[in-house]
Structures are given as structure tokens and as C-alpha cells.
Amino acid sequence: MIMLLLPFLFSLAWGSAPSHWSTLLEIRERHEFYQDNEVISKPKGAWQTLFAVIYPDRALKLHKDCVYYRVPGELPGVLKLKAAPLEKSCESFMDLPGDLEVINLKSLQFSFSNELIMHFTFADYRSLKWTIPLMNQFKSETPAPFTSSAVYRAPKLTLLAPVRPVTEKKEVLKQTPNELCHSINDECEELQPSACHQCSDGWYEVPNGCQQGPKYCGSQSCGLKNQPACRRGMKHQRVRKKYECRIDSSFAYCAPGLTVQCEGSRAFCR
């Protein structure tokens, strides 16, 4: 039990970022005014919610820590971390004691890019820096030959936080079959970034002559009667052009005996 609670105990002088933050999935509830690397100086003496961090535990459940800051004024600044249920706003917990506090602060700056960086300066002019990688910023390059999908998608080792005794509402994956997970319109504009990695049983695409077509959760065999056509690509024709489904559907194909029919610019087999 001690082992589980140790990372969350109150600390006066914390040398490095809390160990249960070793893998942060995302940042939520970010303060709308504070900019990256801005020295937070207003409003003096008041508590502010800076942001919330989301991280997975050993059972792969998601947890949230709210990060508050008392801006230095008459009293020195304080950074406060407080675990909160996922579905509740950090504002509701601001007045409660923190699980971890960094006190005697003269100034604080933070920024998000590929990682969360927090830079503390104490009243005695000591300084401290926390650098924590952000998983949702894991940038996948074009895979090199012989790369595996696991390496392309995520780091080889992902650290998890120990199980925490905090009640939380479990977030579930998008599981509804045929639910749109990547919204692309007929003009090839991405209306919503892909969330297809959240489909529990994979996804399928309806080719529309765009670099990326609209995608849906679930599994469908392409090319069969009344199913989406199969994607064939747009470079094998060796002609640089935009593919208008009704004029040239060579970006898609169907099983023998069926023809590509277009619904808008989306290709189906009939």
C-alpha cells in the first residue's frame, strides 16, 4: 500500500516530476490566457487552474491530475497537484488541499510541445525543471524499411502509473460498428482528425479519390456487392490529377461482375 501511495504523498521540495506522470497521454482544461513560457504574474495572490494531465495506470484506466498555481503576491507562489475524477472539472477541486505541492515559488513558466516543460524558480533563486513526454504528441515519421506497427504507433516502452484509489468514470473506446472515425468530405477536407485508433475492432475506408478517404469503425470486406469499393491508389495511373469519382474511378475497384458506383465522390460496389 505504501508503495502505491508514495508517489502521491505531500512533498515540500520535489526534485523531479512526480513518477506517476512518467507517461502523460494528454493535456486538458488548459488555462485560456497563459501562453507557452510566459512568466505567470497575474492575478497576484490568486489560485488559477493551469491545466489537467491525463495518464494511464497499471490497469490502463485513465486518471486526471489538476494542476493549480497560486500566483506569487504577498505570499510566495505554490504549485498544487490534485487528483480528480475524469468527468469533473478541475475548478470544483481548487480549494481542496493538494496531493503534492511545490512551495516557496518566485516564478513559474510552462510550455507544451512534444513534452510538458515546467520551469520553477524558488524564492531563494534555486531553479527546477520538469520535462515530461506527451504521448499524444508521439510523432510518427514515414516508417523506415522493416519497421513494425508497434514501433510506428508508440514508444517501445510505455510507463504506467500505479493503480490509484480515486473513483473515476471509465472512458470507453468508440465501439459502435460503422461509426465515422475519420471525417473527410468530398472536397478532400479533413473535418475531424482521425480517431480510428480508438476503434476496438479496426476500421474500414470508403475511397473517394482523396489522399485519405472517410473511415468508419468495424470490419467490412471491400469490393463486394453493396460494400465500399476497395482502394487502389492514385499514383499507379502515373498521372497527376484529382480523381472525380463519376469521371474516373480508377482509384477504386470492385470484385468481378460488379461496378464502381459513386455516391457523391465515395465509391461503392453495385
Next chain:
Amino acid sequence: MNRDSNASIIPKIILILGTLSVFGIILLFFRPRSEVPKKRAMPETPEELFTQVIAAASPEVLKLWEDGDRMIGKESPSCPEELVFTSQVGRSYYQCQPHLWQCYWQGGVTKSPSIKVDLFGQSYHVKARAVFDPIKSYSSERRFYQMFKRETPGINLHYGYVIELSVKEIPGYSQPMILSDSCRDVYLPERIYGYGKVNDRREEGFVWDNFDRRIFIDKFYVSNQQVNEWHVLNKEEQKIITDRKLWPRPALLSIKDQKRYCSFLGKRLLEAKLFDAATMTPTDMKNPTPDRILRPQTPWQRDLSKSFLGMSRINPDYQLAPLDCQLAQVKGCDEKHFTTDSTTWMGVNYALGFYPESLNNPIDPNKNVKLSSRFLLPQSEWHELGVRSSWTGEQTKELPVAFRCYEEVVP
């Protein structure tokens, strides 16, 4: 005259030497110096120390996971409940292999398993913890890993293995983490590919491309051991194959279950056109959009007649050499699994020979099985890339059909 000229040379020599010396001193400043590593300060708290020891041990943890086969020396590890070692099974079976992970930490490889880390002038011993529930069909021992299928958003992995590490010298702390299955599949490079066999070399046939697609194909057939994991996750332990000797063998499922298995992991049953792309070596690797797409007849030789398969067709008395069986396991070869001697240009195995393989084929739905296998004599005409037959989708003794999955990741 000479004396005068000598006298005038001396100041010049002094001047040159002086200039050279100054130049040399300046150069000394810019010489490459071996970097003196900064001595890191010992962390103030045990938690920070623990974190740093775990970070330092991570490369060795990964090595143990991904290259576990390297630990297998002359003496086979002793874990009969986890693994049965035979010469029929190649080393790839032991890479990213949870049963070898279990075996190692149970003491089946070395008596006191640990990962030694030297940090801050002291040695630390990192160990995995047996904190996960036993899988009764395997053994009554608590597990050093737990396979998961992701059910919540966040981590961008469909499945993986949770482990938990501790450090002997820093009691009271533990670090759970995920090991991913980084050994399973391999990327299909983006280029124009051809599908199937063409009757006339001048014909282009069906061509397609996978630009802007991130496609990853399983290197091997899905094994019984992998299908067992599926059953464990589905809480269908009664379906588990318990004979350890059968675990490395290809899983023989109906086509319906093959699709269900792949879909469960966010993957799809391999397609015929992807199989061709993965096995037909491109003529010009540097040009992804060549004008002509040739269809080689074997992965290792463009013209089948020059290979042992072609020679067997001409000479029915052809004697199979060991190298032939490494390239394509045909009738007359010893049975081996998880071998890598037949690896194709992009990294998959078993292009010809080995097992009949199920392939989803929207281009020719009736050509859904690669028949070339260890059940056919080397002179069989089925031993050729792009040649396929029809399969009912149900397993029979006469035609056991293996399968593999592929995955497409949205960029």
C-alpha cells in the same frame, strides 16, 4: 656573400617558426577533445533514484523482450509449462515471447534472474514482479506479465503486455509498464505494385499503389500460441491448445475465425495483392513509381526455371538440398517453424512452400488460398508467385490452411 645571405635567412626562419608556434597554439584550442562525462549527482529521494535506475535498465529490459532468443544457449531453458524447445522451431519464436519472459523470471534460464544496472558507483538489480493472476490453462504460477486488449482510449496500441519492475536495493517502489509486440509485423514500403500472374510479359495486369498508406504485414503465420492469447482475452480458456509442442505451429482456424482473430487485434486477414507486393521483389528498389511492373515467379529468382523448383519440373529425380528447403519448405523437407531463411525483400517469410495460406481476395474472390506448401512435391506447378486456388474456408486434414494478418495505421 654566402655568409650575408645566411644571416638574412635566420630572422626569416625565426619568424616562420614563431608564426607556426602561434598557429599551433591556436589550433590546440580547437582540437577535438574526448568529452568528460558529467558526473550525475545522486538523487535526493529514493523515488527519484528508483526512477533513474528503471530508466537506466530500460534498454536491457527491451533487449530481454525483443531478443530473448539470445539467452538460449547450448542448454535449453527449463520451463516445461511455458516452452518446449525443439530444433524444429526457429529463434524468432522467442522474440517478444511472453512465455519466454515468464520462463526467464521464473528462473528457467538463470537461477537468480535480474538486470544489473551500475549507477552512481553502485550496482542495482532490477527484477520483474509476479503480480498478475495465473492463467490456469498454462500453469498455477502467478504471471510476470499480463496481456491486454485496449478497451479505453489513450494509449495508441491495440494490445500489449503489462509488466511490473522493482529494484532489489530500493524496496517499496515498483514501476508498471507496457511492452509492445514490436517483433510481429513489418512495413510495406509505399510504391506501385502488381497483382497476380500475367500471361504475357508485355501486359501490365492489375496494378495498384499504397502511397499515403501505412501497411504492416505479419512476418509469420499466426501461431497456436497467439490464438491461445486471443482465447485467454476472450475468457474462452476451454479453447486453449495445451500441448506446448503445438504452440509454434500455424493456427488452423476457419476463415470466419481467421477474420475474427485479426479484427480483434484491430487488424485484417492478409489480402492477396498485399501478399504479392510483399513477395515479388521490385526490379528497381530506388524507383517507387516504375513504368513497368514485372512479376517475378519466385522471391529469390525472377525466372522460376533457374530455381530448384524449375529444375525439379524438368528433372523429377531432383534431390532437394538443405538450402532449397530453407527457401521454400516443400514435400521432402523437414518441418520447421519460425525460420527466417525465406525472408522476402521487405521482411515477411514463407512466400512459397511451408503452409497453404488463406488470403482475402476482392480482385478474384475465388482465388483465396496460396496452395504452394510443404504438402506438394517441388515439381508442383502451384509453387509460383501469383498462383492461387480456391478454399471453402473450413479446415480439413487434406488441406490445413494457415493465415496471417495485416494492419493499416492512419498516418
